[in-house]
Amino acid sequence: MTLILQVVGPEDPSLREAAAVLAAGGLVAFPTETVYGLGADGLNPEAVARIYAAKGRPATNPVILHVADVGSARPLVAHWPEAARVLAERYWPGPLTLVLPASEVVPAIVRAGGPTVALRCPAHPVAQALIRAVGRPLAAPSANRSQHLSPTLAEHVASSLGGAVDLILDGGATQAGLESTILDLSGTRPRLLRPGPVTPAELEALLGAVDIWEGAVQAGARQDAPGMAERHYAPRARLELVAPGAGLSSASGRVAYVGIGALPALPAGVRGVLLPMDAKVVAARLFALLHELDDAGFTRIVMERPPSDEAWLAVRDRLQRASVKEMA
Numbered sequence: 619m620t621l622i623l624q625v626v627g628p629e630d631p632s633l634r635e636a637a638a639v640l641a642a643g644g645l646v647a648f649p650t651e652t653v654y655g656l657g658a659d660g661l662n663p664e665a666v667a668r669i670y671a672a673k674g675r676p677a678t679n680p681v682i683l684h685v686a687d688v689g690s691a692r693p694l695v696a697h698w699p700e701a702a703r704v705l706a707e708r709y710w711p712g713p714l715t716l717v718l719p720a721s722e723v724v725p726a727i728v729r730a731g732g733p734t735v736a737l738r739c740p741a742h743p744v745a746q747a748l749i750r751a752v753g754r755p756l757a758a759p760s761a762n763r764s765q766h767l768s769p770t771l772a773e774h775v776a777s778s779l780g781g782a783v784d785l786i787l788d789g790g791a792t793q794a795g796l797e798s799t800i801l802d803l804s805g806t807r808p809r810l811l812r813p814g815p816v817t818p819a820e821l822e823a824l825l826g827a828v829d830i831w832e833g834a835v836q837a838g839a840r841q842d843a844p845g846m847a848e849r850h851y852a853p854r855a856r857l858e859l860v861a862p863g864a865g866l867s868s869a870s871g872r873v874a875y876v877g878i879g880a881l882p883a884l885p886a887g888v889r890g891v892l893l894p895m896d897a898k899v900v901a902a903r904l905f906a907l908l909h910e911l912d913d914a915g916f917t918r919i920v921m922e923r924p925p926s927d928e929a930w931l932a933v934r935d936r937l938q939r940a941s942v943k944e945m946a
């Protein structure tokens with residue numbers, strides 16, 4: 619049985635218990651400012667292997683190491699470029715993950731056998747306190763079964779991973795609601811691998827031009843950011859994207875319609891959900907809303923496409939992926 623402990627702040631005694639579980643090679647789900655992570659001692663290959671087993675995650679998909687500060691990131695990389703220094707100074711702790719050439723300290727399983735490591739310094743006080751209490755980098759993917767929606771509440775973790783995790787630290791709803799921005803600094807030019815709370819414009823203001831990687835990845839190959847595999851972050855319900863204001867002419871079965879900024883008239887029996895025209899608010903609520911509709915038994919979710927400007931990039935990205943139909 620999975621133990622769920624409420625955690626109210628960085629001084630909470632539940633953190634000591636969680637640190638002991640991690641030090642012994644166990645799995646602890648914990649809140650970050652983006653989504654809940656499924657943590658293990660990132661320098662213990664057997665512990666990291668338990669993450670892959672719990673998530674049903676392919677061995678080709680590397681995991682992020684979470685550190686408390688720049689000082690603990692340095693031994694994990696072969697080289698700390700000027701761009702990393704500038705970005706970490708501005709955005710760490712915060713929702714920006716940097717991909718860098720790994721040092722020999724990083725176990726192969728963390729890197730999925732590749733030459734680079736993804737590093738993130740989370741801003742959530744519970745995540746910070748947990749990393750410091752363990753005194754080691756924590757490997758932590760999002761705390762969900764592979765290909766499913768990321769968790770923004772402790773209950774999401776419990777229902778997705780059930781008994782596969784030793785302890786869940788319940789710190790309430792996460793704030794950003796979408797996963798961190800991932801920037802690859804291992805090549806000749808900075809490359810955005812996953813859009814997130816830190817936008818391309820913010821990165822470019824510090825770095826100059828940033829490439830945006832949009833390639834679809836080949837199944838089974840080691841991927842640039844395998845989280846970018848086409849179908850990902852998906853609810854169980856079928857998700858369709860429609861033009862703003864499109865509405866529905868008729869509907870059968872349990873259907874929800876999600877409008878942004880306004881809700882058109884809907885056929886009887888359709889559940890209408892109105893989200894505000896505010897990218898940050900929609901990002902924070904999106905996964906929780908999809909989880910909620912899934913749990914309530916909706917089998918079809920029709921959602922209006924968000925605006926095409928950059929503020930909505932991460933939301934559009936997750937919706938696009940969630941709405942791709944499963945391949946046979």
Ligand code: TXA
Binds near residue numbers: 655717735760799
């Ligand atoms: O906000 C977040 O980043 C959350 C919280 C828990 O920190 N974590 C998260 O981890 O989203 P995960 O594993 O669900 O997504 C991490 C993504 C995956 O797509 C993975 O392929 C990519 O990061 N990644 C990890 N290591 C990488 C590497 N060395 N090179 C390129 N991509 C990497």
Ligand code: MG
Binds near residue numbers: 768
């Ligand atoms: Mg994930």
